[in-house]
Amino acid sequence: MIKYDINKIRTNKNINFRPRLKMDIVKNIENMISTMKARVEREIPDTGYFRNFAENFENKDNKIFGKYIALSIEKDEMIDGEALLKISVLHPNLPVDASSLLVAGNRKKILDYMNNDKFLDEVKNSILELSKSLKESNL
Amino acid sequence: MSLLNSAKVIAKYFTKPEQYILVNKTRFNLGDTNVSLVFNKDLDIINGKLADDKLAEIGTTALQLEKDFVQKFPDAKKEVKDIFEKLDTVESFSFRPKSAGSMETKLEREFIAGKPFNSFSDAKELVRDGIGSRIFMKSLPELSSKELKKMLNGFRLNGDELSKQDKKILYKCVYDYPMSLDEKKKGFPIFEKFVEPLIQKQSQQVVDEITLSIVKNSMVKKGLSIEDVRAKGMLSDVLIERLQKEDIKPLEFDLVNNYRGEFGLPVFTNAQLQQIEKASGGKLKIISRPDLLDYDKYPKEYIEKMQKSIRQSGYRTAQGNVIHKNGVRGEFQFRDLFTNDFAEYEHIAYDLRMGKNTLGELFNDYKREISKLSDNKYNKYTQYLGECYNYYNRKSLGLPIHKPKLPKGFNKILSEENMKNLHDVNEKRMNELKKNFVPSFVQVA
Numbered sequence: 001m002i003k004y005d006i007n008k009i010r011t012n013k014n015i016n017f018r019p020r021l022k023m024d025i026v027k028n029i030e031n032m033i034s035t036m037k038a039r040v041e042r043e044i045p046d047t048g049y050f051r052n053f054a055e056n057f058e059n060k061d062n063k064i065f066g067k068y069i070a071l072s073i074e075k076d077e078m079i080d081g082e083a084l085l086k087i088s089v090l091h092p093n094l095p096v097d098a099s100s101l102l103v104a105g106n107r108k109k110i111l112d113y114m115n116n117d118k119f120l121d122e123v124k125n126s127i128l129e130l131s132k133s134l135k136e137s138n139l
Numbered sequence: 140m141s142l143l144n145s146a147k148v149i150a151k152y153f154t155k156p157e158q159y160i161l162v163n164k165t166r167f168n169l170g171d172t173n174v175s176l177v178f179n180k181d182l183d184i185i186n187g188k189l190a191d192d193k194l195a196e197i198g199t200t201a202l203q204l205e206k207d208f209v210q211k212f213p214d215a216k217k218e219v220k221d222i223f224e225k226l227d228t229v230e231s232f233s234f235r236p237k238s239a240g241s242m243e244t245k246l247e248r249e250f251i252a253g254k255p256f257n258s259f260s261d262a263k264e265l266v267r268d269g270i271g272s273r274i275f276m277k278s279l280p281e282l283s284s285k286e287l288k289k290m291l292n293g294f295r296l297n298g299d300e301l302s303k304q305d306k307k308i309l310y311k312c313v314y315d316y317p318m319s320l321d322e323k324k325k326g327f328p329i330f331e332k333f334v335e336p337l338i339q340k341q342s343q344q345v346v347d348e349i350t351l352s353i354v355k356n357s358m359v360k361k362g363l364s365i366e367d368v369r370a371k372g373m374l375s376d377v378l379i380e381r382l383q384k385e386d387i388k389p390l391e392f393d394l395v396n397n398y399r400g401e402f403g404l405p406v407f408t409n410a411q412l413q414q415i416e417k418a419s420g421g422k423l424k425i426i427s428r429p430d431l432l433d434y435d436k437y438p439k440e441y442i443e444k445m446q447k448s449i450r451q452s453g454y455r456t457a458q459g460n461v462i463h464k465n466g467v468r469g470e471f472q473f474r475d476l477f478t479n480d481f482a483e484y485e486h487i488a489y490d491l492r493m494g495k496n497t498l499g500e501l502f503n504d505y506k507r508e509i510s511k512l513s514d515n516k517y518n519k520y521t522q523y524l525g526e527c528y529n530y531y532n533r534k535s536l537g538l539p540i541h542k543p544k545l546p547k548g549f550n551k552i553l554s555e556e557n558m559k560n561l562h563d564v565n566e567k568r569m570n571e572l573k574k575n576f577v578p579s580f581v582q583v584a
Contacts, residue, residue, distance in 0.1 A: 049297035054436040068437045077410030078375070084413070086421050090437050095444035097437075101421030104372030133422075 021124055025061040029069070029123055032057055036071045037114050040085075044073065044107040047081045059089075065135040067092045069127055073110075082106050085113070087123055089130040098130040098137075149195045150580040152202060154240040156572035157499060160198040161191055164580055167199050172259040174200050178250055189247055197250060200262045201242035208236035208269040208467060215270040215463040219471070222352055222388050223274050226344040230476060233273040242266050267460060268470035275476050276341050278535040287313065287539070294333050305329055314539050327402050335408045337536045342457075345473055346411040349392070349459070350374065350418040351382055356389035357420065373417050394460040395425045400453030400525040404532055406473055407457045451518075452489055453525025454482065455532055475535035478528065481555075484562035485524055488553075492517060501565050505558070508550045519546060520553060527555045 021029075032055045039053055054072035066089035076082035083106075088099040102122065103113040113119065147166070151159040176196055183190045189197075216234045223229050249265045250256050256265070263269070282290075291313065294301070301309060305326075311318050312330035354374060357363040365383065368374050374382065381387070395415060399405045407415075412425050436442065457473040474482070487498060491509045498506065512520060526543035533540045545554040 049299075056435075056437055068441070070436045072436050074413070077408070077413050082372075084372075084417060084421070088436065090441060095441050097445075098424070099421045101371060101373070101417060101419075103370075104417055109372065 021063065021128075022061050025059065025064065026124070028057045029127070030120065032069070032071050033114065033120065033123065036073070036085075037111065040073060040107060040110050040114070044083055044110070045081065046107070050075060050083075063131075064089070064127060065092060065131040066090055066127075070097075071123075076104060083110065085110050087126045087130070089127060089134060091134050096134075098134050100126045100130060102126070147192075147195075149191060152198065152239070152578065152580050153576075154238055154578055156569065156576045158240055159581070160201060160240055160243045161195040162198040162202055162580070163192075163195045166196075167202060172200070172203055174256065174259060174262065176250060176256040178253060178256075189251065193250070194243075194247065197246045197256075198239070198243050200259060201239040201246055203259065204242055204262060204266060204269070205236065205239040207263075211463070211465045211467040212236045212270055214465050215467055215469055216272070218388065218390070218463055219272045219274070222348050222390065223345065226348065228277050228341065228344045230275045230277045232275065235271050237266060237269050237271060263468070267468050269467045270463065270469040271472070272469060273472045273474070273479065274345065275479060276345060276473060278475050278477060279337060279341055279537040282537045282539075290333070290336075296329060296332055301329070309333060315533065315541050323402055331404060334404055334536065334538070335410070337538070338404065338406070338408050339411065341475070341536065342407055342411065342473065346407060346414060347378060347381075349390075350414055351378060351385075351387045352390035353392055353415065353418045353423065354378075354382060355387040356391050359389045360391070363420075371420065373420060375414075390464075391462040392419070392423055392459050393462065395423060395457070396459075397425070397457045398450050399455045400450050400528055403453050403455055403525065403529050404536070405457070406455065451525070452485065452521055453528030454485070455528050456482070475532070477531040477535045481527060481531045481559075484558045485528070487558065487562075488520065488524065499565065499568075501568070502561055504552050505561060508552050516548075520549060523549075524555070 035055045039055070043050055043053055052072065052074045054070050056068050056070035059066050059069050068090040070088045070090070072086050072088060074084045074086065076084060082104065084104045085102045086099045087102055088097045090097045102119075103110055105113075148164045150162055150164040152162040152164075153159045174196055176193060178193075183193050212234070219234070220232065223232070246256070246262060246265055254265055255261050291306075291310065294309070296305075308318075308322055308326035309329050310316075311322065312326045313333065318326065354363070354368060358365075365379065368379060368382075392415075395412065397405050397407050397412060416423055416425050455474065455478055459471045459473075461469045461471055463469050487502070487505070488509055491498070491506050509517075523543060523546055530540055530543055543555075545551065551557065
């Protein structure tokens with residue numbers, strides 16, 4: 001019978017871990033989320049027109065293939081009082097970005113989603129995924 | 140490989156009457172799909188053209204790809220019909236596997252641009268639209284003046300009533316009255332909002348099917364659950380219900396373009412594009428929402444450069460890149476038949492200007508006139524063609540229209556009516572030639 005030493009198997013060499021983001025960028029993401037939460041609270045009305053808005057920061061982490069990272073709120077064109085919360089990464093050299101929908105709904109639904117404990121991790125993972133998709137797009 | 144090279148026979152392969160590509164007949168006959176080409180500008184460009192031996196390798200791969208696409212064509216066609224044929228707003232379809240001639244042109248362009256060409260699958264990736272499907276949506280009936288008046292009276296922009304001045308400009312847009320450039324710039328965004336209900340009437344069924352197929356694909360391939368769809372707000376309740384009750388066919392989309400000209404209406408509205416984007420979880424690249432470039436998502440200098448899908452020629456189509464169930468890449472185009480008929484011949488001016496010369500002698504007078512135009516005059520001519528696009532588009536939406544006239548100072552041969560006439564005569568002639576035509580080789584070296 002072959003015996004495995006589980007401690008030896010679970011090393012970085014054997015398991016393909018997601019790259020970890022540097023503390024600086026995590027701080028930037030946290031700040032961006034916090035500013036966006038305040039803006040969502042303030043700028044999305046119950047009904048009627050509102051302007052799209054976004055928060056971004058310049059990326060300095062070389063693990064991320066992207067020049068800027070942005071959280072944005074786009075008005076839902078079909079449903080009054082609703083919006084889309086998206087995370088986007090801008091290509092380092094080209095005017096092209098990749099985006100991912102985080103949640104769509106009214107102000108309360110978006111804020112509840114942003115206040116969830118898992119939200120920060122979802123944003124971090126989405127940024128890594130988007131960075132990978134931009135890198136692999138061969139643009 | 141060296142044995143093969145020494146025995147290499149380059150031949151002309153006639154893909155259509157009067158149109159051929161160069162092919163390495165030896166490799167083609169052996170069924171050898173191995174190909175690895177490296178572009179060397181100094182050696183490969185002779186008298187401004189790609190050397191015959193490289194062209195022949197590209198041509199061979201194009202021919203092999205055509206064979207592959209022809210084989211996969213019936214299943215892909217059925218897949219499209221299964222999704223869209225049931226809709227009562229869809230009028231008809233057209234399908235084609237991409238021809239070897241067209242692929243050779245595309246591969247040559249990509250090769251010269253330095254794209255990797257080290258295998259058959261590299262070439263397949265470069266082609267992208269192996270199967271083309273056009274889905275034609277029905278035109279709407281002409282709006283009566285009573286209907287138009289009702290629409291105008293009930294129109295609100297972002298919930299607000301229009302100012303007197305905006306009302307006046309909108310009226311001019313709706314009735315297609317002459318306007319200054321400033322008036323057009325101011326009036327067009329209002330007009331676009333005004334027309335949205337008509338565009339939705341024409342294309343909403345199609346958009347809903349695309350939306351559902353995208354979500355179904357994520358459920359089948361990525362394990363997305365109905366609970367996820369609900370939690371993220373990806374679909375409306377009505378579409379969730381359909382997703383649960385109906386046999387929705389999954390389809391993988393990877394890009395949507397919504398081309399239109401300046402002051403041209405889109406095929407899908409911004410709201411419809413957003414519906415598709417939501418269904419994809421935001422992952423689908425949508426190139427076409429100039430309205431989203433007006434806020435500071437990124438610093439201004441980047442936003443200004445982002446693609447807007449505005450075509451100078453007025454070219455108007457919504458298209459999506461898809462991967463069919465059998466793995467072949469395809470392209471869907473959605474438009475109405477009026478626009479499609481015009482698009483069949485509108486591009487000849489651009490092609491000639493770009494140096495493409497696939498047109499027969501019949502077009503010689505037209506070609507001469509196009510090459511005589513200064514850049515300034517050519518831009519004016521393109522503007523005229525853009526207005527023709529808008530004319531056919533408005534016609535398909537049932538809006539009031541005036542047919543654009545060829546501007547003064549241009550030879551009548553350049554008129555849209557003459558282009559159509561030349562195209563029709565040429566089509567008739569080609570159809571005659573095709574009757575007894577069999578694709579075949581003619582040896583050259």
